[in-house]
C-alpha cells in the first residue's frame with residue numbers, strides 16, 4: 001500500500017491513466033474471448049457483427065496496451081526522478097550528526113540501490129494492479145457461468161494463494177537480510193576505492209581485505225539474494241502448476257463425478273486460459289514488489305523532513321553582520337557503540353566579535369573541529385545555547401540563517417568544480433584578483449560562469465582554491481581548520497602575516513584552528529582546548545565573558 005501511495009503521490013494522473021488503459025486493454029481482450037467462445041459454442045446472439053466486433057476489440061486491446069506501456073515509462077522514471085530529487089533535499093535538511101552516524105556507505109546504498117529497487121518495483125506495480133483487476137473481472141465471469149464450479153475454484157485459489165504466500169514471505173525476509181549486508185558491502189567498496197593506494201602497496205593487506213572483508217560481504221549478498229530469488233521462482237512455478245492442475249481437474253476429474261455442460265466447460269477453460277498472462281505477470285513480478293518494499297523501509301529510516309528542522313529552500317538574504325556571537329555552556333557528546341567513555345566537548349563559554357582573530361589550539365582529539373562544528377551551527381548543542389546579538393538561536397529557520405554567517409575551510413573540505421552561483425555575484429576582476437593573490441592564476445582558470453578549469457591539484461593548491469571560495473562568499477565569520485598545514489613555508493607565512501590580518505582589518509571575525517605555534521603571537525586571543533574543555537589561557541568563562 002505504501003508503494004502505491006508513493007506512486008500516486010509522485011504522479012497521480014499518469015498512474016490512473018496507466019491503470020485505465022490497462023483495464024481497457026484487459027476488457028477488450030475479454031470481449032475477444034467472449035466472441036471466440038460464442039463462435040466455438042455457436043452461442044453468439046443472432047445477427048451479431050462478429051467479424052467487425054473481433055477487429056474492433058483487437059484494435060482497442062492493442063492501442064490501449066500501447067498507451068498504457070507508453071505512459072508507464074513516464075510514471076516510472078518520473079516517480080524515480082521526483083523521489084531522488086526529494087531524497088537529496090531531504091538529506092540536506094537532516095542534521096549533520098545524524099548523517100555522520102549513518103555513514104556515507106549507507107547513504108550511498110540508499111541513493112543508488114534503494115532507488116533502483118524502487119524504480120523496478122514502480123515499473124511493475126501498475127501492471128500488477130491491472131492484472132489483479134482483470135483477474136477479479138474473470139472471477140465474476142466464472143461465477144456467472146457456474147456457481148458450484150466457482151466454489152470449487154475458490155477453494156483451489158485460496159489454497160494456491162496460501163501456499164504461494166508462505167514461501168514468498170520467507171523470500172522477502174531473505175531480501176531484508178541481503179539488503180542489510182549490502183550496507184557493509186558498500187562500506188568495503190568505499191574502503192576499496194579510497195584505500196586503493198594502501199591496498200596496491202601491500203599485497204598481504206590487500207589479500208586480507210579482499211578475503212576477510214569485501215568478499216564475505218559480497219558472498220553474503222549473493223547467497224541471500226540467490227536464495228530469495230530461488231524461493232520467488234519456486235513459488236511462481238508452483239502457482240503456475242496449480243493453474244494447470246485446475247484446468248486438468250476441470251477437464252478430467254470433475255466430469256467423472258458430475259456431467260458438466262459443454263458450454264460452461266468451454267467458457268471456463270477459455271477464461272482460465274485468458275487468465276494465464278495476468279497470472280504469469282503477477283507471479284513473475286512479485287519479487288520486484290518485495291525488493292521495493294525492502295527499499296522503502298530502508299528509505300524510511302531517514303527522518304522525514306520536519307519543516308521546523310533545517311529548511312533547505314532558498315532563504316532570505318544572508319545576514320551581513322553581527323556585534324556579538326556567544327556560546328553559553330554548549331556541549332556535544334559523541335556516543336559510539338563499543339565505547340565505554342564517550343567524548344564530551346564542553347561546556348564551552350566563548351564570545352566572538354567582529355574584527356577578532358582567534359586561534360584555537362590543542363592536541364589531537366581535544367575537540368577543536370567539534371567546537372568549530374558547534375560554532376558554525378553544523379552540530380546542535382545538546383546543552384547550553386548559542387546567542388547571536390543576545391538572541392538565542394533556537395528554531396530551524398534561525399539556525400539556517402545563523403549558519404550563513406560563516407565561511408569555512410574544514411580540513412576535510414570539498415571542492416566543487418564550479419563556484420556554484422558565486423561567479424554571478426562577483427566581478428571577474430575580483431575573482432582574478434583572488435586567484436593571483438593565492439598564486440593560482442598560472443594553474444587554474446575560472447570561466448565566466450564560474451567553472452574551474454581543473455581541481456586536479458596538489459592538496460595545498462586545492463586548499464587555496466577553497467580559500468578563494470571562502471573569500472568570494474565574503475561572510476562575517478571565517479573558520480579555518482588547520483588550513484595552513486598543507487602550505488609551503490612561504491605561503492604559510494603569507495597566510496598568517498598577510499591574509500589573516502587582512503580579514504581582521506575588513507572587520508571579519510576569524511577562528512583559526514592551528515598547531516603552528518610560531519605564529520601564535522599573530523592572534524588577538526588563544527583558546528586552548530584540552531580533552532574537550534577550554535583551559536588556560538582562558539578566553540572567557542561563564543562568569544566573565546570576554
Ligand SMILES: Nc1ncnc2c1ncn2[C@@H]1O[C@H](COP(=O)(O)OP(=O)(O)OP(=O)(O)O)[C@@H](O)[C@H]1O
Pocket residue numbers: 100334335336343362363364365366367368369370371
Ligand atoms: N564523527 C565522529 N564520531 C564519533 N566520535 C568522533 C567523531 N569525530 C570526532 N570524534 C571524537 O571526538 C574527539 C574530538 O575530535 P575532533 O575532531 O573534534 O578533535 P580535534 O581536536 O579536531 O583533533 P585533530 O587535531 O586531530 O584534528 C575525538 O577524540 C574523537 O574520538
